[in-house]
Amino acid sequence: MICFDNLSKRYPGGFEALKNVSFEMAAGEMAFLTGHSGAGKSTLLKMLMLMERPTSGNLLINGKNLNRLPDSQIPIYRRQVGVVFQNHQLLLDRTVFDNVALPLQVSGYPANEIGRRVRAALDGVGLLDKEQQKPVALSGGEQQRVGIARAVVHKPRILLADEPTGNLDPELSGEIMALFRRFQNVGVTVLIATHDVNLIDRMQLRIMRLEGGNMIDDGADYGRY
Amino acid sequence: MAATDRPREAVQRGASGQKIKLADRWRGYKSHHRDTIRISLLKMMREPVQTVMTVAVIAIALALPAALYLTVENIQRMGSNFESSAQITIYVHKEAKAETIEKLQDKLETLPTVASVTYISAKQALLEFKALSGFGSALRYLEGNPLPAVFLVQPIVLEPIDLAQTKDLVAAITELPGVDDVQIDMQWLQRLHSLTEVGHKVALALGATLGLGVLLVIGNTIRLAIQSRRDEIIIVKLVGGTNAYVRRPFLYNGVLLGLFGALTASIMLYASVWWISSSIADLADLYQSQYRLAGLGFLRFLMLMGLGGLFGLVGAWMAVSKHLKDIEPK
Numbered sequence: 001m002i003c004f005d006n007l008s009k010r011y012p013g014g015f016e017a018l019k020n021v022s023f024e025m026a027a028g029e030m031a032f033l034t035g036h037s038g039a040g041k042s043t044l045l046k047m048l049m050l051m052e053r054p055t056s057g058n059l060l061i062n063g064k065n066l067n068r069l070p071d072s073q074i075p076i077y078r079r080q081v082g083v084v085f086q087n088h089q090l091l092l093d094r095t096v097f098d099n100v101a102l103p104l105q106v107s108g109y110p111a112n113e114i115g116r117r118v119r120a121a122l123d124g125v126g127l128l129d130k131e132q133q134k135p136v137a138l139s140g141g142e143q144q145r146v147g148i149a150r151a152v153v154h155k156p157r158i159l160l161a162d163e164p165t166g167n168l169d170p171e172l173s174g175e176i177m178a179l180f181r182r183f184q185n186v187g188v189t190v191l192i193a194t195h196d197v198n199l200i201d202r203m204q205l206r207i208m209r210l211e212g213g214n215m216i217d218d219g220a221d222y223g224r225y
Numbered sequence: 226m227a228a229t230d231r232p233r234e235a236v237q238r239g240a241s242g243q244k245i246k247l248a249d250r251w252r253g254y255k256s257h258h259r260d261t262i263r264i265s266l267l268k269m270m271r272e273p274v275q276t277v278m279t280v281a282v283i284a285i286a287l288a289l290p291a292a293l294y295l296t297v298e299n300i301q302r303m304g305s306n307f308e309s310s311a312q313i314t315i316y317v318h319k320e321a322k323a324e325t326i327e328k329l330q331d332k333l334e335t336l337p338t339v340a341s342v343t344y345i346s347a348k349q350a351l352l353e354f355k356a357l358s359g360f361g362s363a364l365r366y367l368e369g370n371p372l373p374a375v376f377l378v379q380p381i382v383l384e385p386i387d388l389a390q391t392k393d394l395v396a397a398i399t400e401l402p403g404v405d406d407v408q409i410d411m412q413w414l415q416r417l418h419s420l421t422e423v424g425h426k427v428a429l430a431l432g433a434t435l436g437l438g439v440l441l442v443i444g445n446t447i448r449l450a451i452q453s454r455r456d457e458i459i460i461v462k463l464v465g466g467t468n469a470y471v472r473r474p475f476l477y478n479g480v481l482l483g484l485f486g487a488l489t490a491s492i493m494l495y496a497s498v499w500w501i502s503s504s505i506a507d508l509a510d511l512y513q514s515q516y517r518l519a520g521l522g523f524l525r526f527l528m529l530m531g532l533g534g535l536f537g538l539v540g541a542w543m544a545v546s547k548h549l550k551d552i553e554p555k
Contacts, residue, residue: 078462091456105257106466107465110252110256114500
């Protein structure tokens with residue numbers, strides 16, 4: 001599903017955020033991406049969101065080389081990717097419902113379909129009763145779950161999460177990870193960037209480690225024992 | 226518990242969730258446009274002071290040249306009212322014989338640019354003068370009739386007035402035998418026409434200048450709107466919103482501002498015309514004129530609205546194409 005092939009990213013000014021990174025993730029696979037701050041986790045996720053283009057090397061999604069994707073096709077590509085942000089990135093002047101509906105609206109879904117899917121997504125994260133509230137009225141964990149509902153409402157094939165449990169206590173983190181597991185179970189490829197060691201230790205998952213822009217362990221042999 | 230060996234066929238289900246029927250897409254598109262307009266209106270109403278001020282500036286900038294244009298139009302109409310009274314007066318030689326006068330009348334009637342010819346004999350002229358001037362008794366002391374016979378010639382008036390043609394006509398008439406003098410009172414009409422021509426151009430220039438102002442005002446308003454919705458734009462782009470999707474609410478915002486401005490300008494113009502027209506009607510009655518002030522009219526109203534909407538669209542487009550590019554998720 002995801003294939004990094006010798007991918008490097010050098011920013012103007014010479015800083016090399018990723019150095020010849022190669023790894024593969026199969027469809028329906030779930031993995032952690034870990035490393036210290038500045039190791040390149042965010043850059044790697046930005047590559048997958050096409051917020052950045054690689055300096056060299058190839059990025060293949062479902063066999064298609066994204067380097068050849070014109071800028072005008074970026075929005076269409078992003079519609080098959082869901083993203084959960086650390087700071088949840090919700091629109092504070094809109095209701096929970098409208099926030100979750102956004103990915104469907106930009107894809108041009110009809111209103112009744114949007115209503116059905118948004119409620120299904122909110123039900124999935126246990127926030128169906130909060131759909132008419134504004135995000136500020138919710139707790140941190142609830143806001144994060146709204147962010148997750150928004151990331152999966154359009155049934156993406158790839159789910160990316162950037163420190164999804166950053167500000168949450170272990171219990172809430174566990175709940176959120178359980179949610180990710182459920183999406184994985186229906187075939188979504190899930191990649192979670194985190195440096196939450198406790199979380200990683202508790203979950204039995206493939207772990208990819210970045211250090212100074214190098215993939216020092218892509219964890220590909222995990223689960224082959 | 227290994228996670229990697231999950232069923233792969235399940236992916237297909239996720240993929241099929243992406244497909245939307247064309248008819249549904251069209252319905253979604255239409256309802257999206259409706260929602261966009263509704264949300265734009267709500268956003269404008271949520272900042273009433275900002276909106277009212279912008280609309281007022283646009284309205285004034287549109288109303289000023291439109292008012293000047295209307296004024297010029299009305300002056301022009303007033304001029305064309307007088308055109309029908311533009312006639313050529315031909316004084317016949319006092320010594321001219323009745324035969325010559327008859328021939329002259331025939332010749333005048335056959336001239337190509339003459340609409341009608343009226344003959345007033347010297348006797349008739351004297352009778353009229355006696356009746357109208359109030360000098361009747363004084364005229365009795367005169368020996369004979371001091372007044373010449375007169376032809377009144379009504380030329381065919383062309384729009385716009387062609388002074389050269391009238392000059393040719395006067396020259397032709399002067400050459401005719403029996404003609405003593407020819408008087409024409411059309412020069413002031415020509416001057417009026419030139420003046421209204423200048424007025425039209427001034428209105429156009431003023432309109433162009435103020436139109437540029439409208440573009441800048443709308444552009445600036447939209448620029449502020451874009452900046453205040455920066456976070457929203459980034460999120461919309463991250464979840465797969467196209468540039469057109471991001472652009473749309475701002476374009477609608479501009480068009481709505483332009484339309485509201487044009488509507489306000491129209492109301493201002495209608496109100497002014499209504500206010501002035503009763504005085505103009507009174508004045509016209511004093512001059513026994515049927516002249517009435519012409520207002521904006523429905524067609525011009527539509528044109529003004531169209532212009533307002535267009536200015537709004539162009540102004541918003543300028544702001545959007547300049548500022549949206551800078552906002553990309555980082």
